[in-house]
Amino acid sequence: MFDLLITGGTLINANGQKRADIGIRNGRIAALLAPGETAMARSFVDASGMQLLPGLVDAHAHLREPGLTQKEDFESGTRAAALGGVTTILDMPTDDPWTATAAQLSQKMARAAGRLNVDVGFQAVVSKNDEALDELLSLSPVSLELFTADVPEEFRFDSLDVVTEMLRRLAKAAPVIGISPGDQSILEASAGRDGKGISAFLEGRPPLAEAGGIARAVLAAAETGARVHVRQINSKRGIEVWQRLRDLADVSVETTPQNLFFTADDYAGQAGADLKGSPPFRDREDVEALRHALSEGLITIMATDHAPHARAEKSATYPAFADIPGGMPGLQTLLFVMLDLVAEKLIDLSALVRLCAYNPARRFGLGRSKGSIAVGCDADILVVDLNRSTSIFNADQATRAGYTPFDGRRTVGYLTDVFLRGERIVRNGALLLPNRGQIVRHVA
Incomplete structure (x- = not known):
């Protein structure tokens, strides 16, 4: 059984894209399943029509x-x-x-x-x-x-x-x-x-x-x-x-x-x-x-x-x-x-x-765990809706600087969810689970 199953999305990797469902266990990607393949999970996320990066x-x-x-x-x-x-x-x-x-x-x-x-x-x-x-x-x-x-x-x-x-x-x-x-x-x-x-x-x-x-x-x-x-x-x-x-x-x-x-x-x-x-x-x-x-x-x-x-x-x-x-x-x-x-x-x-x-x-020595949606990698996943847009404003910036050089820019795409090692830490622009980050080190 998976801890989480993300279904319906299109996976975007460096070598191309494909439709697949993502099975996550213990913070890592445990399986990439054919779209709609039956699988048991404790929780589900429907990413139909979304791009998964x-x-x-x-x-x-x-x-x-x-x-x-x-x-x-x-x-x-x-x-x-x-x-x-x-x-x-x-x-x-x-x-x-x-x-x-x-x-x-x-x-x-x-x-x-x-x-x-x-x-x-x-x-x-x-x-x-x-x-x-x-x-x-x-x-x-x-x-x-x-x-x-x-x-x-x-x-x-x-x-x-x-x-x-x-x-x-x-x-x-x-x-x-x-x-x-x-x-x-x-x-x-x-x-x-x-x-x-x-x-x-x-x-x-x-x-x-x-x-x-x-x-x-x-x-x-x-x-x-x-x-x-x-x-x-x-x-x-x-x-x-x-x-x-x-x-x-x-x-x-x-x-x-x-x-x-x-x-x-x-x-x-x-x-x-x-x-x-x-x-x-x-x-x-x-x-x-x-x-x-x-x-x-x-x-x-x-x-x-x-x-x-x-x-x-x-x-x-x-x-x-x-x-x-x-x-x-x-x-x-x-x-x-x-x-x-x-x-x-x-x-x-x-x-x-x-x-x-x-x-x-x-x-930088993190390729075994980061940078890909692949079995064995950390389940760090972005859910992006390309049918929506995002407006960038100074007032929304979390940095202490309080501004962005791109203030006022309207961009293509909207980030609906951010998963870090299988936990949804961001939903619709709000940080849901703070302090979930870890220190990572170079692996030869």
Whole structure:
């Protein structure tokens, strides 16, 4: 007997779709049955006419705890995720303090225990003091993050040589290594020139810096055999470099939904501070190149870079545009803006699952339990009605930031239910069962 049987829906996986009923037992998918096949269950959900997607896996989010909880915390961030159908978050290490040691990662996990509305895997940062790296890796973080620019010096690997040497050290021991493709030399040179406005901010983080960072990451991975994931690419030049070099090594790349909808021109508007982040938005030509790359399958993962700030922080006056805290919320809106891309026919539903669930789960060591509606996987399931729409408003956002860059957007599709390990945690936009999330770890 099943604990739950979900009937009548169409299953959407990375490799296609099919009609099937889902039998769930002990939090996992126990069977996929032919539509209408007789089966016994303690409870039933009728999903007739609905699309059933695996819960989304966001590979790049900042939950801001510890130390920055005026911006976000584990409860608020995972609540936003649950309401948006993101059932697994991979949390970045740039809190206060940065998560660089086994002690810091253990303390972070202890703070999170019992306070998560969805599952969370933790990512740790590589520092130049890596003496206790083995102890850190024993806690099975889902990635190690290596930064090349715009971060404190102790975490900055700003040349091909130091990146390569660290990847050589990590290649056999570590899970995937995330690399943000910046260029400290360009950033420092631009900072020495006059200008504190938007143009000066853009000048310090040009497509050239991104393209050079991508090339450096791929070449270092090829030299060392390390598994690398390149964070947030969004320029035409960066895509061109990635397309030419990607076969040299085991490297994946991500972008974010906001990179597909906004350009640098939007900084000049009233919401410019809210939209400020890094990498900066690019020109219309770059956006079109990125959309084409997405439709052609050149982008591996779609993540949010959910990075909220308190309203007072974003709205304060700063000496320069570059000084405005960078980042914006994204967990609660990921599914809906991706469904809009499906409606535009830029991608299909299987590509949405591949980009937002299957690929991130596999890349970060969670592929045995997350990212697919398949026997043996966790029963993390979204029930989506494509015959309805969703209107996104600031007032509905659960993040502490209290806004979304997509405010006022009406999107295709409505999320009726969210299941986490077989429990219905969300129904029609309301969180029914809080604190059901668990900490997940990389599995080799």
